[in-house]
Amino acid sequence: MKTPTTNFYNNFSLLYPLVDLFLKPQKKRLFDEVNNLPEGKLLEIGVGNGAHLPQYKKHSVVAIDTSGAMLSLAKKNNLINAELLEMSGESLEFNDQVFDYIVLSHVLAVVDNGEHLLEEVHRVLKPKGKVFILNHFTPNNWLSLIDRGFEPIARLFRFKSVFYIRNFAAIKRFTLHKEINLALGSYFKLLIYRKND
Ligand SMILES: C[S@@+](CC[C@H](N)C(=O)[O-])C[C@H]1O[C@@H](n2cnc3c(N)ncnc32)[C@H](O)[C@@H]1O
Numbered sequence: 001m002k003t004p005t006t007n008f009y010n011n012f013s014l015l016y017p018l019v020d021l022f023l024k025p026q027k028k029r030l031f032d033e034v035n036n037l038p039e040g041k042l043l044e045i046g047v048g049n050g051a052h053l054p055q056y057k058k059h060s061v062v063a064i065d066t067s068g069a070m071l072s073l074a075k076k077n078n079l080i081n082a083e084l085l086e087m088s089g090e091s092l093e094f095n096d097q098v099f100d101y102i103v104l105s106h107v108l109a110v111v112d113n114g115e116h117l118l119e120e121v122h123r124v125l126k127p128k129g130k131v132f133i134l135n136h137f138t139p140n141n142w143l144s145l146i147d148r149g150f151e152p153i154a155r156l157f158r159f160k161s162v163f164y165i166r167n168f169a170a171i172k173r174f175t176l177h178k179e180i181n182l183a184l185g186s187y188f189k190l191l192i193y194r195k196n197d
Contacts, residue, residue, distance in 0.1 A: 005111070009069065017051065029182060030103070045089035054077070092123070100129050102132070118168050130194055148161075
């Protein structure tokens with residue numbers, strides 16, 4: 001059954017390159033970090049149109065998304081022969097402990113149940129595996145009022161504008177390894193976590 005989020009991205013896929021223009025500089029830093037790691041098996045959850053797929057330089061990449069329309073575009077951008085699958089990050093069809101790295105780029109504030117997603121990420125990551133979370137993060141100051149004011153519009157666009165990583169119980173199963181501030185002060189960040197056990 002298709003969820004409202006899947007339907008939204010099926011309808012929005014052709015306009016997504018406009019969003020991607022804005023996200024491109026942030027992703028450069030993500031790929032610098034990812035490509036610096038020893039070769040391994042990498043899962044990207046919510047790959048979208050996959051315009052960034054050619055930026056993966058050395059890993060063996062599996063990329064999933066729930067939107068068939070987004071995946072069709074990703075197939076055209078798949079110059080690296082990534083394995084592309086229609087699958088939800090909230091119920092992954094992979095065995096336990098098979099991936100070295102997992103990338104969540106602007107996905108954790110989009111999925112219906114981020115808690116389930118992080119539990120699944122923990123399950124399929126190898127011990128000491130790394131997860132890369134690129135996202136906006138609501139600041140702990142008056143600027144949070146902007147995210148709160150934006151909530152009704154964000155709901156229409158199927159994402160959570162008020163977004164605190166600490167609200168996920170499952171994040172405690174990982175240790176923060178690196179925090180990199182990106183655009184707009186510290187509003188956009190790349191958080192790199194390591195699986196605890
Ligand atoms: C904001 S886009 C981000 C796309 C890409 N990661 C990027 O950074 O450009 C969010 C993507 O997550 C996908 N998505 C939403 N819920 C999902 C889920 N439960 N499992 C996998 N992908 C999901 C959407 O279809 C959409 O393609």
